[in-house]
Amino acid sequence: MPQTEQKTTRSDRKEATRRRILTAALQLVEEGRSPEALGLREVARAAGMAAPSLYNHFADMDELGLALVDECLLRMRAIARGARKEIINQETEVALKSLLQQFDKAVAHFEPVLRLLIMQWFNPNPEYRRSIRRELSIMRREMASDMKGAAQRRGQGNSEYEIESDAIFSLLITFVLNVLDMGKEKRAKRLAILERQILMVVLGSRALNS
Amino acid sequence: MPQTEQKTTRSDRKEATRRRILTAALQLVEEGRSPEALGLREVARAAGMAAPSLYNHFADMDELGLALVDECLLRMRAIARGARKEIINQETEVALKSLLQQFDKAVAHFEPVLRLLIMQWFNPNPEYRRSIRRELSIMRREMASDMKGAAQRRGQGNSEYEIESDAIFSLLITFVLNVLDMGKEKRAKRLAILERQILMVVLGSRALNS
DNA sequence: TGTACATCAGTGAACGCGCGTTCACTGATGTAC
């Protein structure tokens, strides 16, 4: 076999298997597995291998759980970023409406993943909490800097982006918390309320800084 | 024994034991028991009785867990109500500051209970979720009606109490979520931010309704 | 009031289950010479 072809080394294949495991686990989550989300054997079965094999890739179940949470977080952040980029140069009011619609869609679509993340947000094991808090901070910061950029382009100064966008972020989070377990109609109502509330924050922030 | 003295009937004593169990469990929570909060044997030991005895008072552990959650919720609501009553006829700005300080104190004091409630808020078993959501609704409503009363006494009309107080409620909740696991200094910062954010909502609400 | 029986809160021991994890082993893949 010529050297130029990729010869898949042993560690390559190992890495691939690791990914297969995580992907399988993620799929289990997305299918809405409830009972404490993920058992060793369930994940192994989904990945198509014997249970003890997982230990070739993860020291213990917490390591797998943490890797999975990181995977979910990464995915969420990517989506959030994409959504914001798409919106970035529309009118303010219009932007808000369409951003919220997109947000609502995303929440509905990733409901099981979000449910997992929320549960792990308060996992007794502090490593989970740290991972999630770290990622939340990052998303908060990104959102704040985006808002700052948008405001500057509009020529509006404001000394409290952080606080303002942080408030909006809080509203988004409680929206997610409230909306899991909700039917379509109630959900739509909630979304309308959320929109009003964000407007309140935006207007209030301007009032405070004028 | 004369009939006028209370003769403690069998069911009286049974009821008392039930309360003893719940109290013991609550105390365990308040001491900050972490691992999934409460095991059958732990609770039994804390209540000073053999494990199987619990089954004379609760059909299974979920029933005990739900009773405990209800207990916690009741307590939280009572405290919230007390705090609001105490505040009810002060100046607006002053009221906000002192209410928030009290809120912060309460959060710190009941941190373990809050942690339990938050975890059960997303318990896979939907009965837990329902209990907590129901209670949250009640607290939201109570808060809204208090705010409405206060506004009317000040002669300010506002068609969106619900939405405004709901936003503030959301901010309070995320404060709690963020503040668990936080040190004193960070916590104080967060409280200051929260105050600004609530002001934003209040001002924004007035702006929207003028 | 006294007696005979029923009720039932509480108990010690044990069960069954599912979980994460360990172990000895296999066989294909990589390495050294």
Place this chain on the structure above:
DNA sequence: TGTACATCAGTGAACGCGCGTTCACTGATGTAC
């Protein structure tokens, strides 16, 4: 290039543990007559 050995991902079986729960039993309390 061929051979002998080392590595190591993957496996079937089993372990240990702690959990909620069941069971047969006790003894004090209540009830009927």
